[in-house]
Amino acid sequence: MDGAVNPRGEADFDVERIRADFPILATEHRGKKLVFLDSGASAQKPRQVIDTMIRTMETAYANVHRGAYHLSETATAAYEAARAACARFLNAPRPEDIIFTSNSTMAINLVAHSYGRGIMKPGQAVVISEMEHHANLVPWQMLRDGHGTELRVCRITDAGELDLNHLAELLADGKVGLVAVTHMSNVLGSVTPATLIARMAHEAGAKVLFDGSQAAVHRRVDVQAIDADFYCFTGHKLYGPTGIGVLYARAALQKAMPPFLGGGDMIASVTFERTTWAEPPAKFEAGTPPIIEAVGLHAAIDYVEAIGLPAIEAHERALVDHAMATLPHVEGLTIYGKAQDRGGVFAFALDNAHAHDLSTLLDRAGIAVRAGRHCTEPLHERLGAGAGTCRASFGLYTTKAEIDYLAEALASARRFFA
Amino acid sequence: MFDDLRDLYQEVILDHGRKPRNFRRLENGTHHARGDNPLCGDKMELWLALNEDGTIADAAFQGRGCAISMASASLMTETVKGKSVADAHKLGEQFRELAMTGTCPHCAAGLEDEMERLAPLSGVHEFPSRVKCATLAWHTLNSALDNQGKEASSE
Ligand SMILES: Cc1ncc(COP(=O)(O)O)c(C=O)c1O
Numbered sequence: 001m002d003g004a005v006n007p008r009g010e011a012d013f014d015v016e017r018i019r020a021d022f023p024i025l026a027t028e029h030r031g032k033k034l035v036f037l038d039s040g041a042s043a044q045k046p047r048q049v050i051d052t053m054i055r056t057m058e059t060a061y062a063n064v065h066r067g068a069y070h071l072s073e074t075a076t077a078a079y080e081a082a083r084a085a086c087a088r089f090l091n092a093p094r095p096e097d098i099i100f101t102s103n104s105t106m107a108i109n110l111v112a113h114s115y116g117r118g119i120m121k122p123g124q125a126v127v128i129s130e131m132e133h134h135a136n137l138v139p140w141q142m143l144r145d146g147h148g149t150e151l152r153v154c155r156i157t158d159a160g161e162l163d164l165n166h167l168a169e170l171l172a173d174g175k176v177g178l179v180a181v182t183h184m185s186n187v188l189g190s191v192t193p194a195t196l197i198a199r200m201a202h203e204a205g206a207k208v209l210f211d212g213s214q215a216a217v218h219r220r221v222d223v224q225a226i227d228a229d230f231y232c233f234t235g236h237k238l239y240g241p242t243g244i245g246v247l248y249a250r251a252a253l254q255k256a257m258p259p260f261l262g263g264g265d266m267i268a269s270v271t272f273e274r275t276t277w278a279e280p281p282a283k284f285e286a287g288t289p290p291i292i293e294a295v296g297l298h299a300a301i302d303y304v305e306a307i308g309l310p311a312i313e314a315h316e317r318a319l320v321d322h323a324m325a326t327l328p329h330v331e332g333l334t335i336y337g338k339a340q341d342r343g344g345v346f347a348f349a350l351d352n353a354h355a356h357d358l359s360t361l362l363d364r365a366g367i368a369v370r371a372g373r374h375c376t377e378p379l380h381e382r383l384g385a386g387a388g389t390c391r392a393s394f395g396l397y398t399t400k401a402e403i404d405y406l407a408e409a410l411a412s413a414r415r416f417f418a
Numbered sequence: 419m420f421d422d423l424r425d426l427y428q429e430v431i432l433d434h435g436r437k438p439r440n441f442r443r444l445e446n447g448t449h450h451a452r453g454d455n456p457l458c459g460d461k462m463e464l465w466l467a468l469n470e471d472g473t474i475a476d477a478a479f480q481g482r483g484c485a486i487s488m489a490s491a492s493l494m495t496e497t498v499k500g501k502s503v504a505d506a507h508k509l510g511e512q513f514r515e516l517a518m519t520g521t522c523p524h525c526a527a528g529l530e531d532e533m534e535r536l537a538p539l540s541g542v543h544e545f546p547s548r549v550k551c552a553t554l555a556w557h558t559l560n561s562a563l564d565n566q567g568k569e570a571s572s573e
Contacts, residue, residue, distance in 0.1 A: 354484035356458055357427075360545060361420050372458045380459070387482045388459040412419040417432065417485070 013315050018307070019397045021046040032366030035402045040186055040214060040345045040393025041370050042236045045300075049240055052299035053292050064291055065265060065282075079291050082298035083281075086246050089301050090231060091222040097254070099247040099281040100289050104213040105135040107232035107247035108180070110284060111209055112139035114257035115178065115230070122148030124177035127170050127206070129154040129162055129192075130382050131185045134375040136211045140180060154181070156382070160188035160337035167197070171204035179208045183215035183231075187376050187391060188337030189320070189345035191215060194226045202227065207253070213237055217395075218316055218343040220309040223248050235293060239395075240300030244293035247284075254280035261286040304396075312396050316344035319394045323403050330410045336383055344394030347374070347385070350410065353417045355388040361416060362390070365409040367402075426541040426548075427485065430493075435485030440478040440495035453481075453558030455550060460487050464495075464558045474498050474506060479558075484551050490539055491555035497532050503563055505529065509536075510556040516540050517552045 019025050022044050027034055036044060056078065062071040064079045084095040092098060101107040116126070116139075126140045126149055144151045152170045155163040162181065170176065179201040184191045194210055201208040209230035212221055216233035223231045228248065235244040249257075259266055259277055263286035268276040277283040304312065320342060327333055332351035350358055359371035370391045373380045380386050392406065444465035453462045462481030469475045477495040481488070494513075498506045509529060513536055516522045520543035525533050542552045 356484040356548065356551060357486070360426070360548060361423060364420055364423055377459075386459060409419060416420050416423070416427070 013307070013311050015315070015397065015399055019399075021048065021303075022397055023047060023050070025397060029366055030364070032364075035365075035367040035405060037392040037394070037398070037402065037406065038368045038370050039217075039395035039398070040237070040391065041374075042242070043217070043239045043395050044397070045241070046239055046303050048303050049296050049299045053241065053296040056292055056295045061292065063288055075291060078298075079289065079294050082294035085298045085301045087248075089221075089305070090216070090246075090248050091224050092248050093224065094251065096279075096281055097248055097251055099249060099254070099284045100294060101232075101245040101247055102243055102290065103236070103245040104211060104232050104234040105245070107234075107245045108136055108209070108211065109139045110247060110260040111178075111180075111230050111232075111249070112143045113260045114284070115207070115253065116140075116143040116149065117147050118258040119253075119256060120147070120149055120177040123150070123175065125150035125152050125170075125175050127152045127154055127167070127176050127179045127181070127201075129181045130156045131160070131162075131188060131190065131376065131379045132180075132182055133186055133211065133213065134377070135213075136180055136182060137378070149177070150175070152176070153378075156190075156379075158338075160185065160190045160339045162190075162192045162197070164193075164196070164200070167200060171200060171206065174205055176201070176204055176206040179206050180230075181208075181210065183210040183212045183221070184218065184343050184345070185337070185339075185379075186214050186345060186393075187347045187374050187379055187389070188339060189214075189342040190337055190339035191219070191341040191343055193341075194228065198227045198229075214343065214345060219313045229253060235297040235300065238297070238300050239303060240297040241290075241293045244290040244297050246297075249281075249284075251280070254284070257284075259283050259286070263287045265289070307396060313343075315396060316394050316398075319398055319400065319403060320344055320346070322400045323392070323406075326403060326407045327410070330407055330414070332414050333410060336385065336389060344398070345391065346393075347383075347389040347391045348410075349385060349389045350414055350417075353413055355390045357417070358390055358410075358413055361413045362406075362409055365405075365412075367406060367409055369406075426545065428538045428541070430538045431485060431489040434489035434492040438479075438488045438492035440492065441480060442478050443480060444476055444478045447476075447478075449562045451558050451562035453554050453561070455483070455487070455554050458484070458551070460484065460551065460554055462487070462491055462554065462558055464491070464555070464562050466498075466559075466562050468503070473500060473502050475500075479555070483554070484548075486539070486542060486548055486551040487554050490552045491558075493536055493539070494555045494559060497535055498559065501532075506559060506563065509533070510559055513539075513556055514553055517542050517549050519543055 062075045064076040086098045087095045155166045207229040212233040231248040236242040266286040336347040355371040447465035448468045449466040460483035464479045467476040
């Protein structure tokens with residue numbers, strides 16, 4: 001597949017046809033049709049991904065980069081083809097700019113280690129934002145405590161957008177070595193202006209990492225247009241398997257950075273005295289990689305590309321618009337985040353029901369939402385919602401009827417607790 | 419839409435969840451502990467005042483959490499007042515069994531009335547992810563009685 005997209009965007013979007021690709025959507029839970037509004041935590045898998053993975057295990061599986069026999073060569077070619085697909089997906093210049101990890105969390109930890117410890121100097125600073133997932137917060141705290149870097153936190157506005165004036169202030173002293181921010185909040189849905197952030201970081205002499213775990217699922221990402229130094233996403237949110245993540249890292253940085261984990265596959269030569277590293281990206285892929293998962297992710301990318309990111313973005317925009325027109329009619333409901341540019345994710349709370357009670361009720365109606373603080377404890381304190389919220393997140397199989405059903409269930413839940 | 423959930427959310431629970439009893443600080447407390455359920459953000463602080471003879475004269479709590487955890491803490495403070503420390507521990511053990519299995523066949527004689535009061539919470543056993551909401555208060559009670567000042571966690 002060449003990733004060609006329908007130039008009209010939404011016109012060809014046939015949600016019922018798409019739903020038919022996802023076997024789990026036909027299942028019932030306690031007699032209720034599944035209304036899956038938790039794709040932001042992990043998305044469901046289409047038949048195409050499931051079948052590709054099974055077929056690989058049945059007919060084309062062996063370890064990669066090791067055997068000189070045909071099956072291993074086939075598996076290696078499939079693994080490298082997946083890398084090339086990820087490069088095209090992010091518009092990275094070359095396949096080698098893609099490092100496979102196990103998820104976004106590992107990708108960010110790799111950068112914290114290989115760039116943070118390996119290249120940044122104690123006394124330099126890392127800038128994150130108030131709306132980071134713990135995956136893009138804790139590694140930088142660990143770097144601060146272990147390496148003597150400073151951790152600066154950029155504020156968000158009350159609308160849930162990155163406060164760019166504050167970012168400029170944080171960058172002003174020239175001590176920042178890295179800006180590491182989300183490209184789309186997993187709670188508020190806010191999309192951050194990546195190109196502008198990258199330009200601001202670069203002008204201040206800093207590198208920039210985007211946590212694209214949410215963004216890459218909902219819209220076309222072009223790491224060259226953004227001018228990103230690092231960009232990561234995680235396979236399981238993109239309708240692919242668990243156990244695989246993607247880190248784009250600029251070639252010059254990959255060359256300069258020391259490895260993260262040591263072991264097989266990442267070496268050029270080993271003696272007991274000394275080891276030399278393989279060329280990147282192998283240098284950052286120690287051990288047997290997630291081979292079947294890479295092939296599954298490739299199938300997921302092909303699947304998404306065939307529908308087209310612009311079409312998906314338009315579909316989700318229509319869903320968000322519908323949700324924002326419908327849900328405010330539910331008495332006592334607060335919706336968090338009012339960013340101008342947002343994707344299909346939002347947090348909400350009812351005035352008379354705690355998030356956990358509410359999610360237990362919604363579950364009874366067949367609706368799966370996430371409840372709690374969604375790995376963003378500091379953000380919830382910032383929102384004045386420290387006790388937690390519920391979160392609905394849309395996928396390409398979400399329908400307007402499901403949103404109407406959510407609104408109905410919320411109104412009914414409020415009466416239940418009245 | 420949710421009528422079949424009335425077993426879990428009985429009127430007693432909704433009532434205690436909305437208007438928790440003994441929801442205050444104890445200025446003259448002798449024992450104190452914090453409880454925390456890090457996954458969902460529930461937090462509570464428990465105070466006990468023990469008599470010379472080791473019975474619990476007063477119990478009070480403050481905190482935030484779902485209806486189940488608030489109701490459980492509220493019912494617990496009502497139930498342990500006037501009990502010996504040994505009975506309070508025993509009630510905690512029996513309550514955890516009730517919350518996890520829905521029944522308590524080994525419930526020792528002498529505490530039937532108290533267990534009766536806690537029985538409305540037995541419905542949580544059908545909701546594995548909610549059991550810890552009901553048991554947080556009792557974990558916190560244990561840490562208040564046992565290891566002064568250490569934070570209890572339902573995890
Ligand atoms: C914004 C964001 N960053 C990072 C992650 C972590 O992803 P993973 O658990 O796959 O590493 C998530 C999802 O959990 C997320 O939503």
